[in-house]
Amino acid sequence: MERRDFIKMGCALCGATAVAAFVAGCSKLGTSSTPQGPSVNFTLNLSQSSNSSLNSVGGYVYSNGVIIVRTGTSSFVAVASACTHQGCTIGYDTGSKDFYCPCHGGTFDLNGNVVSGPPPAPVKKYTVTQNGTVLTIQG
Ligand code: FES
Structure with missing residues (x-):
């Protein structure tokens, strides 16, 4: 050669x-970068006592593997509630307006994107529509 x-x-x-x-x-x-979470299609009635947290801005409830938050007078956000790191249930911080994971400090923004910490992927974000006192969460 x-x-x-x-x-x-x-x-x-x-x-x-x-x-x-x-x-x-x-x-x-x-x-x-692929968001993770279950596929869902369910409703929540704001007049039921189990959903009363959603009648206040910053309040949230869990249902069907999803955390639903009232972010404004007539706005709601829903994302998968299982952290993409090791599956702990995330919560909502009204001060920072972020989702946080209590296990290792991971945080996600209102679109489900990772802001900080060890989570390797976003949590899935869902569509929320309101008709009277009924919210429909889909995605
Ligand atoms: S399980 Fe959420 S940051 Fe580790």
């Missing part, structure tokens, strides 16, 4: 290795 051929082969190997590393990194990134 001539020196020129040897160098060409070395460059080809380096290129293939770089491409493989890039693809592996991208696939890991794609997996970790």
Whole structure:
């Protein structure tokens, strides 16, 4: 093998290795950015006492693996309640307006995206629609 051929082969190997590393990194990134949570479609009636927390801004309830929060006079947010790190149940912090995990300090914003801590992926966000006193949570 001539020196020129040897160098060409070395460059080809380096290129293939770089491409493989890039693809592996991208696939890991794609997996970790996929929101996690159950598929749901259920209703909550705000007139029921079990849902009375939702009648105050900052109040929240858990149902069907989802935490539903009243974020304003007529606005609600719902995300999966299981932390994507090790599955602890997340809560809502009215001060920071973030979801927090009591186990290892992970936090998520109102869209379910990781703000800080060890969670490897966002929690799934759901659509909330209100019709009178009935909320429908879907996603
Ligand atoms: S289980 Fe939520 S941060 Fe670890």
